[in-house]
Amino acid sequence: DxxxxxxxxxxxxxxxxxxxxxxxxHTGHRAMYWYKQKxxxxxxxxxxxxxxxxxxxESVPSRFSPECPNSSLxxxxxxxxxPEDSALYLCASxxxxxxxxxxxxxxxRLLVL
Amino acid sequence: SQQGEEDPQALxxxxxxxxxxxxxxxxxxxxxxxxxxxxxxxxxxxxxIRSNEREKHSGRLRVTLDTSKKSSSLLxxxxxxxxxxxxxxxxxxxxxxxxxFGGGTRVLVKP
Numbered sequence: 001d002x003x004x005x006x007x008x009x010x011x012x013x014x015x016x017x018x019x020x021x022x023x024x025x026h027t028g029h030r031a032m033y034w035y036k037q038k039x040x041x042x043x044x045x046x047x048x049x050x051x052x053x054x055x056x057x058e059s060v061p062s063r064f065s066p067e068c069p070n071s072s073l074x075x076x077x078x079x080x081x082x083p084e085d086s087a088l089y090l091c092a093s094x095x096x097x098x099x100x101x102x103x104x105x106x107x108x109r110l111l112v113l
Numbered sequence: 114s115q116q117g118e119e120d121p122q123a124l125x126x127x128x129x130x131x132x133x134x135x136x137x138x139x140x141x142x143x144x145x146x147x148x149x150x151x152x153x154x155x156x157x158x159x160x161x162i163r164s165n166e167r168e169k170h171s172g173r174l175r176v177t178l179d180t181s182k183k184s185s186s187l188l189x190x191x192x193x194x195x196x197x198x199x200x201x202x203x204x205x206x207x208x209x210x211x212x213x214f215g216g217g218t219r220v221l222v223k224p
Contacts, residue, residue, distance in 0.1 A: 004155075033211075043156065043214050048210060050210060056210070056211055088153065096210075100161075102146075104157070105155050107154065107155050109153065
């Protein structure tokens with residue numbers, strides 16, 4: 001089973017709110033990823049966790065804060081977002097050995113008002 | 114900057130026709146992958162081709178890779194309305210555990 005789940009499916013938040021996105025996988029994968037995707041654009045990598053440690057941060061603003069509580073869970077904490085942060089946020093996982101396929105969740109569609 | 118660049122950006126074909134899309138990239142890669150995304154949903158992996166491979170098939174999909182030209186193509190044969198989606202190439206560079214996606218090709222298959 002390579003299913004990756006994400007909650008919530010949709011989120012509307014104000015610029016002063018604090019919210020969190022959640023991603024879960026039970027595949028035994030050791031690498032997990034957060035991507036941001038704007039409409040009609042490709043996914044852009046935000047963060048990579050490898051063996052529960054942050055290995056890549058693509059110069060993402062500090063208003064996005066990732067967390068990996070355990071090997072199955074990945075959170076993205078959101079605070080003081082801007083309207084331009086409205087996008088589809090995708091989580092993915094992979095075996096973690098380097099070159100392999102990534103498996104994506106369905107995404108959380110975020111609207112910042 | 115995006116490593117993979119795709120063309121065409123959009124493609125409209127009739128059911129039963131073949132669809133071909135191309136991807137170009139700039140640096141050395143370990144592998145190149147193709148993904149499909151239905152409107153506003155997650156990406157689904159289609160096929161992975163390694164840098165030492167030249168062609169790969171999976172069902173109605175055929176992928177080629179030309180590392181000398183730094184380009185790849187995805188062919189969907191005998192297209193179906195259900196093939197309507199955006200298709201992205203993604204390159205896994207020689208260093209680092211990340212994929213970089215191309216701009217995508219939006220394919221519309223008309224019944």
